[in-house]
Amino acid sequence: MxxxxxxxxxxxxxxxxxxxxxxxxxxxxxxxxxxxxxxxxxxxxxxxxxxxxxxxxxxxxxxxxxxxxxxxxxxxxxxxxxxxxxxxxxxxxxxxxxxxxxxxxxxxxxxxxxxxxxxxxxxxxxxxxxxxxRAKRDRHLPRLTEREQDVLRLLARGMTNAEIADELFLGVQTVKSHVTTLLAKLQVRDRTQAVIAAYESGFVD
CATH class of the missing domain: 3.40.50.2300 (Response regulator)
Known part of the structure; x- marks a missing residue:
């Protein structure tokens, strides 16, 4: 490091x-x-x-x-x-x-x-x-499934894939798949940018 x-x-x-x-x-x-x-x-x-x-x-x-x-x-x-x-x-x-x-x-x-x-x-x-x-609240999210919304909320809480899997009773690989889909739908490069999108759209408080 x-x-x-x-x-x-x-x-x-x-x-x-x-x-x-x-x-x-x-x-x-x-x-x-x-x-x-x-x-x-x-x-x-x-x-x-x-x-x-x-x-x-x-x-x-x-x-x-x-x-x-x-x-x-x-x-x-x-x-x-x-x-x-x-x-x-x-x-x-x-x-x-x-x-x-x-x-x-x-x-x-x-x-x-x-x-x-x-x-x-x-x-x-x-x-x-x-x-x-600081979030502008003027960003609009694309249509997300209920499970994708759950994952995005937990991402914004700073949870790891393993923690999200435990919270939602899913496999870690399933969570990884949801995260990958979320990034593609939100047109962002990583989890950090997904969290920004969640705040700027007002999806999470």
Whole structure:
């Protein structure tokens, strides 16, 4: 994984915490968005911990550029203020999860592990409220089956495929099939964008 943050103390702290985990390998670090792109392209990490506000290229644009490349990593955005307008922009750019910088070390480790191992969108309740507040409510969803609607609601709650399967008493492969169909119907590239569509249409609150 890769850590990108222009604050040296924060960056080194994240690297130290994550490097101490037996199942996590930190392959590089970066102090701005341009370096983050270069390091990510060189090392192909599974997860990038990305600060939002960085010089030369901010974390939002770095996220956007990384996610259009083949074999794109999962992006965990770290932010100081959960109500920062940048947070919503980062979600729209495709970030898979958010973490507040004041979160504890174990929360950081857990978030990285979750994104590396599972298909999930992670964001705290405070950020969920920001997304709801910023959503335009002018987007219209295509016709979805009742089961697809159930799956979309649970996606928006940040559930993994396995958790959705347990909730709906379905097989994991069946859930994966529903998710694939949902992405195609919504004309979005991933789960993050499906969650955005759900909020912007008013489908979920």
């Amino acid at each position: 890769l850590v990108a943050d222009d604050d040296e103390m924060v960056r080194d702290g994240f690297v130290a915490i994550l490097s101490a985990q037996p199942d996590i390998e930190v392959v590089g670090s970066a102090d701005d968005g341009v370096s983050a792109l270069q390091e990510a392209r060189a090392h192909r990490p599974d997860v990038v911990v990305m600060d939002v506000r960085m010089p030369r290229l901010d974390g939002i644009e770095a996220t956007r550029r990384l996610l259009i490349e083949p074999g794109a990593p999962k992006i965990l955005v770290v932010t100081t203020f959960e109500h920062d307008s940048y947070v919503y922009d980062a979600l729209v750019a495709g970030a898979h999860g958010f973490l507040l910088k004041r979160s504890g070390a174990q929360q950081l480790v857990s978030a990285v592990r979750a994104l590396a191992r599972m298909d999930v969108v992670l964001f705290p309740e405070s950020i969920r409220e920001l997304v709801e507040a």
